């Protein structure tokens with residue numbers, strides 16, 4: 001039975017899983033989930049995503065949630081090239097260190113900016129006050145400095161000379177559809193160079209295919225949210241604005 005991946009490519013962790021599976025020629029089918037239609041809350045999908053999120057992997061009657069766990073499962077099941085998750089204990093430790101760190105630093109700060117800048121206007125039809133946005137930007141900049149100084153340093157990739165899961169997960173997280181005049185990499189030339197290396201190693205075509213929706217500004221301008229989802233999310237979004 002072919003592996004199924006439940007994905008919405010608007011989502012960063014979904015893009016990491018998609019790029020990894022494709023780059024490594026892993027046979028899979030995509031079960032396309034449209035989060036903005038609330039499909040990740042449907043009864044059918046909830047049979048596999050008990051946590052109500054995407055991505056999800058379904059391998060026969062085995063289901064797995066959480067992108068980090070999915071990526072690691074794929075490296076083991078398909079014995080992918082060792083640079084993705086090096087067997088050397090110290091290098092593997094670096095990948096683990098980054099994956100653990102980013103989930104409570106880069107990911108929440110970058111996602112918060114996305115929510116304030118894009119999701120709130122889309123769901124509530126109102127702009128976020130600039131000071132709220134500035135706090136989130138300051139948080140992200142603090143994390144980006146740590147990414148540069150502690151993790152990347154002057155190496156081509158986080159672990160050294162070869163790409164690993166840490167680089168892939170990091171870059172997709174920083175590719176956010178924040179609209180005109182916004183580029184997370186703008187004041188970080190070292191990170192921009194690194195992003196280009198990651199893109200080049202993954203393959204520009206695959207990288208762009210995975211990011212096609214979030215880079216399509218016309219589509220982004222015309223995104224529609226299903227009314228029940230809008231109602232469901234409203235209280236939480238209003239709370240973010242307080």
Ligand SMILES: N[C@@H](CCC(=O)N[C@@H](CS)C(=O)NCC(=O)O)C(=O)O
Pocket residue numbers: 010011012013035040052053054055065066067068
């Ligand atoms: N820690 C999870 C995060 C997954 C996640 O937050 N997915 C988001 C899309 S980026 C989602 O499904 N959001 C739907 C919701 O929260 O309603 C992972 O890495 O897989």
